[in-house]
Amino acid sequence: MKLATWNVNSLAVRLPQLLDWLAAQQPDVLVLQETKLTDDKFPHADIAAAGWQAVWHGQKTYNGVALLARSAPTDVVKNIPGLDDPQARVIAATVAGVRVIGAYFPNGQAPGTEKFAYKMGWLEALRAWVQDELTRHPRLVLMGDYNIAPDDRDVFDPVAWAGQIHCTDEERAHFQGLCGLGLVDAFRLFEQAPRTWSWWDYRNLAFRKNQGLRIDHILVSQALQAQVAACQVDKAPRKNERPSDHAPVWVELTG
DNA sequence: ATGTCACCTGGTAGGTGA
Numbered sequence: 001m002k003l004a005t006w007n008v009n010s011l012a013v014r015l016p017q018l019l020d021w022l023a024a025q026q027p028d029v030l031v032l033q034e035t036k037l038t039d040d041k042f043p044h045a046d047i048a049a050a051g052w053q054a055v056w057h058g059q060k061t062y063n064g065v066a067l068l069a070r071s072a073p074t075d076v077v078k079n080i081p082g083l084d085d086p087q088a089r090v091i092a093a094t095v096a097g098v099r100v101i102g103a104y105f106p107n108g109q110a111p112g113t114e115k116f117a118y119k120m121g122w123l124e125a126l127r128a129w130v131q132d133e134l135t136r137h138p139r140l141v142l143m144g145d146y147n148i149a150p151d152d153r154d155v156f157d158p159v160a161w162a163g164q165i166h167c168t169d170e171e172r173a174h175f176q177g178l179c180g181l182g183l184v185d186a187f188r189l190f191e192q193a194p195r196t197w198s199w200w201d202y203r204n205l206a207f208r209k210n211q212g213l214r215i216d217h218i219l220v221s222q223a224l225q226a227q228v229a230a231c232q233v234d235k236a237p238r239k240n241e242r243p244s245d246h247a248p249v250w251v252e253l254t255g
Numbered sequence: 256a257t258g259t260c261a262c263c264t265g266g267t268a269g270g271t272g273a
Contacts, residue, residue, distance in 0.1 A: 009260075009261075009273085010260090010261055010262080012261095013260090013261075034261095034273085036261075036262070060262090060263090061261090061262055061263065061271095061272090062262085062271095062272075062273095107272075107273060109272085109273090115272095147273095201259075201273090202258095202259035202260050202273090203257095203258060203259050203260090204256080204258060204259085205256095205258070206259095242260090244260095245259085245260080245273080
């Protein structure tokens with residue numbers, strides 16, 4: 001079973017690339033972030049015609065998430081239950097016996113800002129909810145754009161980025177809090193090429209210089225860890241003429 | 256290099272968010 005996450009930075013712009021990637025990679029589940037579409041504009045007909053079922057949760061201009069699957073997603077949840085959040089950042093469903101949570105974590109802008117405080121509150125609510133979900137669904141995958149680089153190995157210039165957004169101790173502590181629930185970063189279960197990132201700024205020729213961050217992650221629950229066979233970032237879509245600033249990340253589960 | 260992209264409002268540019 002192959003599960004993947006991709007921040008497409010506007011599904012309206014990236015739909016052709018999405019369909020290409022689905023055809024090439026054949027994931028069983030793909031979660032999308034930053035669709036930037038209201039629900040009435042979601043391109044469900046194109047996605048269905050390509051052979052994937054979908055559920056989605058969008059809003060105007062910002063955020064927006066979706067979950068695509070080969071088999072029917074059930075028990076769909078949109079946003080974190082109990083969190084009064086006008087921003088569409090979470091979609092969860094059960095697919096083929098695996099609980100899949102797709103999330104677009106808040107960016108946080110900069111430490112000390114209102115957006116950073118929102119990010120901290122959101123992360124706390126997420127942790128509490130995921131802990132609860134795990135009691136009902138031991139086989140669980142939490143994936144998406146975390147907007148957190150968990151370790152200095154995940155940052156192209158850790159000195160310059162020390163204490164900056166995505167790299168603060170507070171954000172990293174929240175990432176470790178999720179790991180404390182028994183979740184593990186699937187990417188780090190394997191030897192990986194150094195300087196592997198999932199996001200490169202559009203500015204500064206960052207992709208050409210391979211100056212990026214690893215902020216898109218797939219965390220798998222304890223019950224699934226023995227089944228993790230591979231986890232990789234697919235840089236290929238970032239080389240497109242009009243790419244998203246993020247690359248997809250996928251994990252393969254055996255059985 | 257101050258080096259981009261996507262979306263909005265409101266208009267043929269400027270502001271916001273990432």
